[in-house]
Amino acid sequence: MFRYHCLNPIAAIGLDLFSEDYRKTEELKDADACLVRSAAMHEMELPQNLLAVARAGAGVNNIPLEKCAEQGIVVFNTPGANANGVKELVFAGMLYASRDIVGGIDWCLANSSDENIAKTAEKQKKNFAGTEISGKKLGVIGLGAIGVLVANAAVHMGMEVYGYDPYISVSAAWNLSRNVKHVTQVDEIYRECDYITIHVPLLDSTKKMINAEAIAMMKPTAIVLNFARDLLVDEEAMVEALANGKVKRYVSDFPNTTTVGAKGCIVTPHLGASTAESEDNCAIMAVRELRDYLENGNIVHSVNFPDCNMAGCTTAGRVGILHKNVSGKLSSFTTILGDAGINIDGMANKSKGEYSYALFDVDAPLNEEVLQKLASVEGVLRVRRIK
16 A cells, blocks of 8 residues: 655646546555656655655756655656647747737726727827737747747747757657757857747756856847746846847746846746646646556656666566666675565666666565665665555
8 A cells, every 4th residue: 555645736637547546645654656747855854755746847946856765765757748838828928028018908998997998009009019929039948848839839830940959859850840950059049039938947057057148149039938947047137138229028937026027027926837728737747656656666758867677577576676877786785685585577767967777677586684785785765665
């Protein structure tokens, strides 16, 4: 029996995928697995029995990844599950920034008591005129699940699309429209594009990557869209550039005291993944990831350990070992199993940065003595008998 805890409300369509072998617990301290959306976990005490955390969404800034890794807790996210919802809001942002739709709506509301509003509107509408996005250049920084959808949709809307991603995956490359111009220097996007949208994870290397120097390269008519993370943009520099007419608009999905109300800023209250469909998709993917790990030992879409998949176990036993990525560990594990007279029918060992994960399918059940010997190997973070 596995126990799970939800730190935030999780869509029922996902939770319903848990089998009768799972029970929901009201306390994190009792849980084998945890589902989370936006709850801040950095100051939480993580119980020793916690095996996995699944973030129903892509960003994991609210989760202490290193702390989890050191405790042998696998952290999952759900890349792509909310991609369409974000993609659609990006285009809404482009349209809002290109045409003064909000100003027009506000004018209509302010003049709702005018009996001649239809006639008056014909005279006033020139004040809210804008430009079309078709035929304009769009630069997409980051060609992951969301970036690819945005780039491809923009092509179909008649835009000339530039894409930048030095780490583009094979899957993303296959899905990207051949009409997207793949550039190797992000500066080309800053200089050439009318619209610039960023879709990269927040890392030390990407924090404030759109800075004063980048903004200085842009056209004064440029519109910058940020539906990824607010800290990807130096917003103080952006607000200053907007005030001085160096860029036209900044559209952000992350309200804060720097941007809300500032000239040229259009800010929405973190609505990117706030659709029923996105929440359902994230919940479904998160639960499936947890079940596959808890029941089969497989890791898919982890952010702190390597992905490792050996499908279902058809042998007498399976053991998973989370360990530090240092040489000699694999031979230590195989020696312990061999000395116990246990034959290895299948194995996989994957590494990611400082951490590794080994899976062994064996021809005999694993007893506590063998498990203790595996756990005693230096650098081992967690040993789990899966079957």
